Amino acid sequence: xxxxxxxxxxxxxxxxxxxxxxxxxxxxxxxxxxxxxxxxxxxxxxxxxxxxxxxxxxxxxxxxxxxxxxxxxxxxxxxxxxxxxxxxxxxxxxxxxxxxxxxxxxxxxxxxxxxxxxxxxxxxxxxxxxxxxxxxxxxxxxxxxxxxxxxxxxxxxxxxxxxxxxxxxxxxxxxxxxxxxxxxxxxxxxxxxxxxxxxxxxxxxxxxxxxxxxxxxxxxxxxxxxxxxxxxxxxxxxxxxxxxxxxxxxxxxxxxxxxxxxxxxxxxxxxxxxxxxxxxxxxxxxxxxxxxxxxxxxxxxxxxxxxxxxxxxxxxxxxxxxxxxxxxxxxxxxxxxxxxxxxxxxxxxxxxxxxxxxxxxxxxxxxxxxxxxxxxxxxxxxxxx
Amino acid sequence: xxxxxxxxxxxxxxxxxxxxxxxxxxxxxxxxxxxxxxxxxxxxxxxxxxxxxxxxxxxxxxxxxxxxxxxxxxxxxxxxxxxxxxxxxxxxxxxxxxxxxxxxxxxxxxxxxxxxxxxxxxxxxxxxxxxxxxxxxxxxxxxxxxxxxxxxxxxxxxxxxxxxxxxxxxxxxxxxxxxxxxxxxxxxxxxxxxxxxxxxxxxxxxxxxxxxxxxxxxxxxxxxxxxxxxxxxxxxxxxxxxxxxxxxxxxxxxxxxxxxxxxxxxxxxxxxxxxxxxxxxxxxxxxxxxxxxxxxxxxxxxxxxxxxxxxxxxxxxxxxxxxxxxxxxxxxxxxxxxxxxxxxxxxxxxxxxxxxxxxxxxxxxxxxxxxxxxxxxxxxxxxxxxxxxxxxxxxxxxxxxxxxxxxxxxxxxxxxxxxxxxxxx
Numbered sequence: 037x038x039x040x041x042x043x044x045x046x047x048x049x050x051x052x053x054x055x056x057x058x059x060x061x062x063x064x065x066x067x068x069x070x071x072x073x074x075x076x077x078x079x080x081x082x083x084x085x086x087x088x089x090x091x092x093x094x095x096x097x098x099x100x101x102x103x104x105x106x107x108x109x110x111x112x113x114x115x116x117x118x119x120x121x122x123x124x125x126x127x128x129x130x131x132x133x134x135x136x137x138x139x140x141x142x143x144x145x146x147x148x149x150x151x152x153x154x155x156x157x158x159x160x161x162x163x164x165x166x167x168x169x170x171x172x173x174x175x176x177x178x179x180x181x182x183x184x185x186x187x188x189x190x191x192x193x194x195x196x197x198x199x200x201x202x203x204x205x206x207x208x209x210x211x212x213x214x215x216x217x218x219x220x221x222x223x224x225x226x227x228x229x230x231x232x233x234x235x236x237x238x239x240x241x242x243x244x245x246x247x248x249x250x251x252x253x254x255x256x257x258x259x260x261x262x263x264x265x266x267x268x269x270x271x272x273x274x275x276x277x278x279x280x281x282x283x284x285x286x287x288x289x290x291x292x293x294x295x296x297x298x299x300x301x302x303x304x305x306x307x308x309x310x311x312x313x314x315x316x317x318x319x320x321x322x323x324x325x326x327x328x329x330x331x332x333x334x335x336x337x338x339x340x341x342x343x344x345x346x347x348x349x350x351x352x353x354x355x356x357x358x359x360x361x362x363x364x365x366x367x368x369x370x371x372x373x374x375x376x377x378x379x380x381x382x383x384x385x386x387x388x389x390x391x392x393x394x395x396x397x398x399x400x401x402x403x404x405x406x407x408x409x410x411x412x413x414x415x416x417x418x419x420x421x
Numbered sequence: 422x423x424x425x426x427x428x429x430x431x432x433x434x435x436x437x438x439x440x441x442x443x444x445x446x447x448x449x450x451x452x453x454x455x456x457x458x459x460x461x462x463x464x465x466x467x468x469x470x471x472x473x474x475x476x477x478x479x480x481x482x483x484x485x486x487x488x489x490x491x492x493x494x495x496x497x498x499x500x501x502x503x504x505x506x507x508x509x510x511x512x513x514x515x516x517x518x519x520x521x522x523x524x525x526x527x528x529x530x531x532x533x534x535x536x537x538x539x540x541x542x543x544x545x546x547x548x549x550x551x552x553x554x555x556x557x558x559x560x561x562x563x564x565x566x567x568x569x570x571x572x573x574x575x576x577x578x579x580x581x582x583x584x585x586x587x588x589x590x591x592x593x594x595x596x597x598x599x600x601x602x603x604x605x606x607x608x609x610x611x612x613x614x615x616x617x618x619x620x621x622x623x624x625x626x627x628x629x630x631x632x633x634x635x636x637x638x639x640x641x642x643x644x645x646x647x648x649x650x651x652x653x654x655x656x657x658x659x660x661x662x663x664x665x666x667x668x669x670x671x672x673x674x675x676x677x678x679x680x681x682x683x684x685x686x687x688x689x690x691x692x693x694x695x696x697x698x699x700x701x702x703x704x705x706x707x708x709x710x711x712x713x714x715x716x717x718x719x720x721x722x723x724x725x726x727x728x729x730x731x732x733x734x735x736x737x738x739x740x741x742x743x744x745x746x747x748x749x750x751x752x753x754x755x756x757x758x759x760x761x762x763x764x765x766x767x768x769x770x771x772x773x774x775x776x777x778x779x780x781x782x783x784x785x786x787x788x789x790x791x792x793x794x795x796x797x798x799x800x801x802x803x804x805x806x807x808x809x810x811x812x813x814x815x816x817x818x819x820x821x822x823x824x825x826x827x828x829x830x831x832x833x834x835x836x837x838x839x840x841x842x843x844x845x846x
Contacts, residue, residue: 067776069784074791076503076764100776106751114752115772124768345525346532358500364541368533369494372525376493379783380500 043280043309044404049089049257049289051129051180051225056087057401058289058311061297061393062131064319065090068123071319072379072386075124080358081387086394090125091133091293091314097173098165109169109176118178131227132174132182133293133314134261167210171217174224181225181256183293184214188262189233200238207231208245215253225256227291234267236278243282250286258283259291260310273304280309296320299330299396303413306400318389322382325374327351327367328389330396333415337367339385344371357391359384458597459640459667461699465809468842469691469718472808475513475699477597478638479537480544482512484699484720485804487711487797488547490728492517494530494540496794497728498787501542508762509795510802512544513597515723518590519551519582523573527593535595547598547723550587550629552605552644553704556676564604566621584628592635600670601629603644608676615648618673622646623660630664640667642701645690648673649682658693668699671719675704680833684713688840691718708737708800712820713834715804716813716841722801727793732786734778737796739823743771745789750775763795764788818846 047058063070070078070090082088097108112119120126167185174182186207189200211228218226228246232239239260246258260279263272280290289311295301297315305313321328326336329352337344337351347367350360359365365384373381403412460476475482489496489504494516496504504511516536521527533539536546554571555562561572568583584602591599602625604618626643633641643661647653661669671690674683687702694700699720705711706724714722727737734746736757743757744750753771765774765788777785807816817838821830822845830845838845 066784068773069777072783074784074787075768077500101748101751104748111752111772115754115770117754117770122770122773345529348533348538358502364502366533366539368525368529369539369541372493372529372539373495376520376524378493378495379498379787380495383498383787384500 043277043284044306044409045284045309045311046401046405047289047311049129049312054087054127054129054180056089056129059302059306059400059404060089060312060397061302061317062089062091062133062291062293062312062314063390064314064316065092065096065123067096068092068119068125070386070390071316072322072383073319073390074383077358077383077387078390079127081390081394083356083391083394083398086398087127087129088394089129089131089312091131092119092177092179094132094134094165094170094173095163097132097177098163098169107169107173109172112173112176112178120178130177130179130181131291132170132177132179133259134183134185134229167214167217168221170214171221171223174218175221179224181227182218182223183227183259183261183291184218184229185210186229186231186261188231188265200233200235204232204238204242207242211246211249215249215255219253226253227257227259228255229259229261230279230283231262232275232279233262234265234271234275236271236274239275240278240282243279247283247286250283250288255288257289257291257312258286259293261293263292264294269301269304273308276305276308276310284309299416302397302400303409303416306404307409307413315393318393319386322386322389325385326389327370327385328392328396330392330416331355331399339367339370340374341371344368347371351388352392355388355391357388359388359391457637459699461668461697463697465811467808467811467813468716470716470804470808470813470841471718471720472805473699473720475545475720477513477545477640479546479597480512482545483802483805485711485715485801486512486721487706487794487801488513488515488721488723489794489798490515490517490723490725491540492520492725493524494521494536496790497732498783498790499794501540503764503791504542504794505544506764508764509791509798511794511798513547513721514542514544516540516546516548516594516596517551517554518548518587518594518600519554519571519580521548521594522551522580522582522590523575527590531593531595537595545598546594546596548591548594548596548600549703550591550600550602550644551582552587552600552603552672555605556607559607564621566624568602584625585632588629588632588641589634592633592639595635595639597639598668599633599639599641601626601641601643601666603646603672605646605673606648608648608674608678610648611650615646615650616653619647619650619653619657623657626661626664626666630666642666642668642670642699644670644672644703645694646673647686649678649686651686651689654686654689655693658690662693662695666698668701669694670701670703670721672703674702675706675710675724680831681836683710684717684833684837684840687714687719688717688837706797708797709821709824709831709834711797711800712804712817713837713841715801715808716817716838716843718841727797728790731789731793732782734782734785734789736774736789737793739820740826741824745771745774745778745785747775757789757792758796761792761795761799763792765792765795814843817843821845 232242291312292310297317325340463473587602604621701721702719705722706726736743756766
């Protein structure tokens with residue numbers, strides 16, 4: 037893998053007293069909790085000085101109960117609590133995003149109304165969300181950042197120029213509408229979504245429009261959305277580069293949403309100028325019984341393999357996670373927990389993976405800062421990570 | 422279908438037991454200052470209720486205590502360090518011999534330096550012998566005088582769990598307290614099978630004792646069987662007391678029997694079991710049962726109930742049960758229990774827990790499990806303090822009033838508490 041350093045940069049995202057240097061991962065949550073990681077474990081999986089960024093998918097919060105139509109907005113207004121207080125995430129920067137968790141992503145479709153996007157959630161439930169709904173939810177939850185509503189595009193539509201243009205126009209309207217709602221409602225940290233299918237030129241055009249809008253509305257960041265819909269990696273990162281080149285001049289951070297956030301993908305994205313990459317990679321790996329060893333640039337350890345039964349060593353002696361610190365949990369014990377399907381097995385592994393992932397990002401930032409991203413990336417180029 | 426194995430005639434069985442047991446032995450002396458692996462220190466007694474400290478190789482456990490169950494050497498959903506938090510402060514946890522023998526195997530646990538090292542738990546551990554699996558895995562087991570034939574529910578492989586093998590595995594696992602293999606029958610069983618189980622349990626205790634190879638580090642508890650028959654319970658208690666074991670458990674209860682019979686049997690056993698030895702009431706986990714059994718003189722309790730009920734979205738509270746998945750919780754701002762110091766109650770409201778437990782509730786179940794275990798360990802801690810302070814009766818009165826504000830106490834608990842010298846308001 038060859039990584040160009042041209043677009044990579046060290047940046048910072050901040051909200052109130054919380055700040056985090058980028059490149060950094062945006063960790064996908066389920067109902068406000070990291071998958072398999074209750075807060076006490078998540079805290080022990082975060083190196084000192086690191087601030088986690090959490091993505092709260094709108095689908096988790098928009099409609100809480102479809103039987104009685106209970107909405108997240110109503111709940112948070114009633115509780116008079118911020119999302120941070122309710123989810124015990126005071127030390128975390130929260131982003132309200134459109135990603136759906138546990139599905140293949142979202143399939144968006146026009147719903148006949150100009151300012152409404154509907155998407156399939158969890159394979160069956162179809163949610164219809166308008167710009168005002170998102171703005172209201174962000175205000176009720178008091179999230180730090182909120183990604184604007186936008187309309188993605190199925191891959192098969194990308195070949196048609198007219199369709200592309202029509203979607204781009206529609207997204208422009210959605211964007212204006214969302215900005216108006218956000219300004220009226222007092223939404224914190226508006227993040228402007230950039231769509232455009234898998235066509236780099238359309239992406240660039242849309243991004244240029246977004247950059248102009250950002251200066252007018254005092255936006256906080258840009259989010260590249262609508263990728264990971266079946267396009268090739270080459271096409272994907274051409275699109276990413278087209279966007280980052282168009283918006284870097286604003287000095288605002290750029291988010292890449294929708295991917296798995298695996299290390300090779302992160303390196304490509306960072307090299308293309310992305311600052312924050314949405315990811316559930318540490319948790320997916322844990323679910324599959326893989327222990328990350330990113331800090332030592334080793335391939336993931338398949339815990340379930342039989343030869344680990346008698347291993348009395350932790351996954352990594354130099355790892356500071358709750359699992360490895362002081363040799364607390366041996367690989368053999370982890371294997372046992374996974375074999376007998378104990379919840380705590382995946383939880384402990386997720387804690388380890390998260391620590392490794394956050395440490396790896398720290399090393400990545402240093403590599404970018406010292407302009408040695410190529411050599412850093414080369415360590416992860418020859419093996420699957 | 423479980424394997425159909427030939428049943429041994431009782432005389433033949435006795436002969437086998439004798440062969441494997443070796444020569445008749447004089448009773449061993451455990452308990453008190455002479456016991457290297459266990460010492461029971463009683464601090465206060467209130468009628469039959471006792472507060473003490475159970476000094477074990479890995480921890481001095483405060484009694485009465487609730488022991489969370491970690492069948493597979495892990496409390497479901499919790500990491501070991503979470504059980505050490507002051508709001509939980511678990512003294513001792515359970516693991517299961519049969520399940521650990523299946524996966525990963527006793528020798529593997531020994532290779533890891535014993536169960537404490539294996540699961541990174543610095544405090545005391547107790548292993549059940551595998552006898553309970555005769556009930557929980559009834560379809561997969563057949564009992565003979567030689568031992569219990571199990572067919573693994575995991576891969577179908579067969580295992581003959583003899584008293585010797587159970588003890589050998591428990592020696593490998595290395596818990597502070599190990600349990601003798603007993604012949605367990607479902608609590609509602611009646612007739613000759615109960616008598617057979619009672620006598621077989623008494624025969625097996627000798628084989629267990631003879632096989633026990635780590636008496637300086639592990640204490641062997643005998644288990645009183647005899648179903649709901651007070652004559653058999655008396656025989657079993659007497660037989661076990663003669664063995665002068667470090668501690669005694671009351672087994673074969675909490676399996677659906679009438680509560681009147683349950684407390685009567687517990688009461689009968691605690692009346693005759695030695696004062697200077699710990700008494701472990703097996704499978705008891707409902708808060709009301711715990712308090713009643715403490716009043717009747719039991720010291721140790723275990724049950725999967727707090728973790729299992731948490732996975733079904735239920736939280737334990739002083740007024741009974743709180744169904745977190747119920748629609749009424751959807752907008753409730755309050756914590757599960759306002760005076761609970763556990764992480765869950767300190768940080769989350771019921772409405773958010775309702776969200777977490779209604780769908781894909783892994784983290785929700787973990788949070789509720791933490792609360793439920795903390796609830797029971799703290800209940801036992803408060804009970805202990807009340808015994809020490811001499812306010813046990815007042816404590817029980819308040820506990821029961823919280824549970825039954827209308828004072829419609831169940832007859833069985835009223836009778837049990839009255840017999841233990843506690844008058845309800």
